[in-house]
Amino acid sequence: MLKLLQETYRDKKVFLTGHTGFKGSWLAFILNHLGAQVKGYSLPPNQNQTLYELIKVSTYTDSVLADILDKKRLETELLNFQPDFVFHLAAQSLVIESYAEPALTYETNVMGTVNLLDSLRKYDKPCQVIAVTTDKVYENIEQRYAYNENDKLGGFDPYSSSKAACEIAVSSFRQSFFNPKKYDLHQKSVSSARSGNVIGGGDRSDNRIIPDLIRAIEKNESLEIRNPTSIRPWQHLLDPLSGYLLLGANMKKNPRNFAGAYNFGPTEDVDLSVEELVKRAHSIMGKGDYFTSELSNDRHEASLLHLDVTKAQNQLKWHPKLSADEAIRLTIEWYRESNSDPFSVTFKQIVEYFNM
Numbered sequence: 001m002l003k004l005l006q007e008t009y010r011d012k013k014v015f016l017t018g019h020t021g022f023k024g025s026w027l028a029f030i031l032n033h034l035g036a037q038v039k040g041y042s043l044p045p046n047q048n049q050t051l052y053e054l055i056k057v058s059t060y061t062d063s064v065l066a067d068i069l070d071k072k073r074l075e076t077e078l079l080n081f082q083p084d085f086v087f088h089l090a091a092q093s094l095v096i097e098s099y100a101e102p103a104l105t106y107e108t109n110v111m112g113t114v115n116l117l118d119s120l121r122k123y124d125k126p127c128q129v130i131a132v133t134t135d136k137v138y139e140n141i142e143q144r145y146a147y148n149e150n151d152k153l154g155g156f157d158p159y160s161s162s163k164a165a166c167e168i169a170v171s172s173f174r175q176s177f178f179n180p181k182k183y184d185l186h187q188k189s190v191s192s193a194r195s196g197n198v199i200g201g202g203d204r205s206d207n208r209i210i211p212d213l214i215r216a217i218e219k220n221e222s223l224e225i226r227n228p229t230s231i232r233p234w235q236h237l238l239d240p241l242s243g244y245l246l247l248g249a250n251m252k253k254n255p256r257n258f259a260g261a262y263n264f265g266p267t268e269d270v271d272l273s274v275e276e277l278v279k280r281a282h283s284i285m286g287k288g289d290y291f292t293s294e295l296s297n298d299r300h301e302a303s304l305l306h307l308d309v310t311k312a313q314n315q316l317k318w319h320p321k322l323s324a325d326e327a328i329r330l331t332i333e334w335y336r337e338s339n340s341d342p343f344s345v346t347f348k349q350i351v352e353y354f355n356m
């Protein structure tokens with residue numbers, strides 16, 4: 001995989017939205033490692049000690065700190081850069097925050113994506129575009145079932161439904177303006193990538209289980225777990241990120257055939273309850289304790305989500321490499337080792353992953 005990714009991205013221009021966030025910082029780091037020239041476009045980090053700062057993303061990207069809702073600025077930065085690839089990760093990314101700020105969540109996730117796609121209509125060079133959404137875009141039937149890309153979209157909470165709406169906008173732009181059948185006219189290939197909850201080093205978000213766990217240990221406090229019995233397909237973020245990059249590589253080779261939606265989730269039976277994840281993380285750390293509490297009804301969160309990744313496996317030859325235990329171990333190791341040198345541990349984990 002590494003050879004293909006190096007051949008695809010070396011000396012190519014990549015416009016990356018959300019580069020100040022958790023997944024975006026890792027992706028910027030990987031793209032730099034692959035030899036790409038990256039321009040990031042995001043709001044400034046909203047906390048201290050973010051991964052963006054720890055691994056010095058601004059030193060190897062052209063970092064634009066601006067709002068994706070500022071259409072004029074976004075369009076100017078995009079068109080001036082002339083990208084070969086666009087990875088769109090900028091989003092209001094938290095379910096709980098979407099209950100507090102529903103309108104902002106829809107604006108950012110739907111209109112942010114529309115602004116980006118609309119700007120690309122004015123761009124006359126070839127470009128592969130990947131919009132990152134989530135497993136939560138599917139209408140959740142709350143049963144043990146693996147959702148495939150043809151399943152109905154939906155979403156109970158504002159975050160999930162805003163991402164489902166984002167998928168519909170991507171699909172509409174693909175059909176209306178970037179139709180694969182008319183590729184020679186517009187030269188754009190547009191896809192979406194759906195992956196589930198990820199864990200990994202450097203996440204500082206509130207209300208996500210690993211950052212909450214690390215903060216509780218740092219403060220010597222007991223961790224509160226909401227919805228302890230919720231089952232999630234826990235995945236290390238390097239698995240879906242490698243999927244996004246592989247999708248981009250295939251779109252580059254064959255832009256007509258690979259424009260579409262792709263699921264990226266774990267294949268083996270690695271579903272764990274939130275409580276079990278916490279127990280395993282505490283055991284690797286050798287410390288930490290917790291107590292459980294249930295969410296109230298007005299903060300509904302989908303409880304069982306699983307993705308069918310047959311399409312990504314068959315078409316992209318993408319396979320998740322890390323089990324849930326390996327994902328937890330890598331994540332905890334990152335936090336342990338990053339105290340002295342976050343850049344080196346990030347580099348080490350990326351090199352190990354791509355050489356697996």
Ligand SMILES: NC(=O)c1ccc[n+]([C@@H]2O[C@H](COP(=O)([O-])OP(=O)(O)OC[C@H]3O[C@@H](n4cnc5c(N)ncnc54)[C@H](O)[C@@H]3O)[C@@H](O)[C@H]2O)c1
Nearest residue numbers: 018020021022023042043067068090091093134196197198
């Ligand atoms: N982390 C996960 O477990 C997970 C799971 C599924 C999907 N996703 C999706 O992956 C993407 C990245 O997630 P993440 O975990 O890195 O999120 P994050 O919250 O850490 O980062 C979000 C990024 O979006 C940027 N952003 C937000 N509003 C913006 C605006 N108005 N203008 C410009 N930039 C803006 C932020 O500045 C930040 O760079 C998101 O689209 C998210 O929905 C994440």
